[in-house]
Amino acid sequence: MTSTSGHYPIERRSGEIERLRMQGAAMAFDAGLMLDRIGVQPGWRCLDLGCGPGGIIDLLSARVGATGRVMGLDADPAMLAAARQWAEAQGLANVELVRGDAYRTDLPGDAFHLVHIRFLASTAGQVDDLLREALRLTKPGGVLALQEPDIETLNCYPPHPAWQRLKNLLSEVFGAVGGDVQLAQRLYSLLRRRGLADVQYRPFLVGVTSGDAMADFLPQTIESLRGTLLSKALVAEAELDAALAACRRHLADPDTVSTTYLVAQAWGRKPV
Numbered sequence: 001m002t003s004t005s006g007h008y009p010i011e012r013r014s015g016e017i018e019r020l021r022m023q024g025a026a027m028a029f030d031a032g033l034m035l036d037r038i039g040v041q042p043g044w045r046c047l048d049l050g051c052g053p054g055g056i057i058d059l060l061s062a063r064v065g066a067t068g069r070v071m072g073l074d075a076d077p078a079m080l081a082a083a084r085q086w087a088e089a090q091g092l093a094n095v096e097l098v099r100g101d102a103y104r105t106d107l108p109g110d111a112f113h114l115v116h117i118r119f120l121a122s123t124a125g126q127v128d129d130l131l132r133e134a135l136r137l138t139k140p141g142g143v144l145a146l147q148e149p150d151i152e153t154l155n156c157y158p159p160h161p162a163w164q165r166l167k168n169l170l171s172e173v174f175g176a177v178g179g180d181v182q183l184a185q186r187l188y189s190l191l192r193r194r195g196l197a198d199v200q201y202r203p204f205l206v207g208v209t210s211g212d213a214m215a216d217f218l219p220q221t222i223e224s225l226r227g228t229l230l231s232k233a234l235v236a237e238a239e240l241d242a243a244l245a246a247c248r249r250h251l252a253d254p255d256t257v258s259t260t261y262l263v264a265q266a267w268g269r270k271p272v
Contacts, residue, residue, distance in 0.1 A: 010123065010224045017053045017082050019220045024054060026214050027263065030204045031056050031118075031147070034265045035063055037200065038143050043067040044113040047137060049102045049130075050074055050120035053082040060116070061092045071112075072097045073105060103129050109136045118147040125178030131194055138270045144196060145267035150184035153205050154218065156258040162246035163258075166222050169235055169243075173225050176232045184264030196268030206260040214260065215251050219244050 010016070024031075035056075040046065042065035048055040051072030060070040072087075072095065074080050080097050087095045100106065102120060115134045121127045131144075138144050151171060156163045174181045188201045208214045222229070222244060229235050235243075250256055 010221075010228075013224055013226075015220065016224050017079070019217070019224065020052050021054060021086075022213050023217065024056070026206050026260070027147075027204075028056075028059065030202075030206075030263070030265070032059050034145065034147070034202060034267070035059055037202070038114065038145060038267055040064065040114060041068075045069045045111065046071070046114040046116065047107075047112045048072045049105075049115060049117045049134060050124075051083060051097070052076075052079045054086050055083075055118060056116060057083070057087060057095050057097075058090055058092060060114070061090075061095050064094060066094060068094055070095045071107075073100045073102060073107075075099065075101055103133055105133060105137065107137055110139050112137050113139055113142045114145065115142070116145045116147075119149065121146060122148045122181055122183040123174060123179045125180070127180075127183070127190065131190070135194065135270060140270055140272040142270050143267050144191070144270060145265065146187060146191070147263050147265050148183040148187050149181055149261040149263055151181045151261040153259050153262040156250065156256060158256065160247065160250040160256075162243045162250060163218065165243045166218055166247055169222060169229060169240075170218070170225070172234050173229050173232065176234065177228065181261070184262055187264045187266040191266050191268045194268075195271060197271055199266060199268035202265040203262050204265070205262045208258045208260065210252060210254050210256055215258070216248065217260070218258075219248050219251070 040063040044064045046060045048057050051074050055072055057070050057072045072083055080099055083097050115138045121130050134144050154167050171181055191199045
């Protein structure tokens with residue numbers, strides 16, 4: 001999910017690929033529902049912009065079949081290497097993975113039946129530039145689909161001050177680099193204002209218990225933002241370490257549950 005032109009602040013630390021894979025697995029069911037509502041067909045050419053170590057290329061691959069093609073594009077060679085290894089292990093013969101700048105892909109225009117973006121506009125920013133390029137790549141009559149977050153629903157029960165501190169830092173660090181982790185709130189109107197037809201909107205969130213793979217997701221995400229948090233002087237390292245430890249102790253309690261950030265899915269058709 002990295003880009004070249006945007007200001008993506010998440011570091012490629014040890015464990016980051018696993019964090020992204022875990023996130024993708026937790027949201028795969030709802031991503032599949034979105035693709036089914038879009039009506040992805042055998043033979044389609046689909047593009048997953050900022051695919052990271054896999055994105056939704058497996059879900060697309062299954063739907064376009066042997067006569068279709070799926071391209072995943074990312075700027076980070078390590079992410080692409082992980083995606084290639086994963087795609088080969090899954091036997092995704094109709095998938096191609098390429099390195100490129102999601103904001104300036106240099107791919108031919110009007111080439112894809114579906115262009116999909118997840119958690120890139122909100123994290124790397126420059127939303128108008130990203131949408132302009134994505135629409136250029138979409139065929140007339142084709143679909144542009146985005147999935148973006150609203151961290152207002154990122155909560156734990158019972159509440160805990162360490163969780164709230166990390167949540168606040170998450171919002172502050174993305175805001176400091178031009179991102180918007182509440183982009184879900186205006187995603188529908190963004191696509192309408194871009195002139196897309198038949199714009200659809202589907203929000204979802206995921207519930208998490210202490211035994212789930214996603215239980216440590218907020219602390220893990222903050223760990224991947226550590227360098228940016230410290231370089232922007234948003235928090236002292238000692239305070240950050242204390243908040244992470246306290247939050248993890250709370251999340252380890254079998255009675256603690258949490259909800260992920262709301263994810264808004266919005267999609268529409270490029271006018272013919």
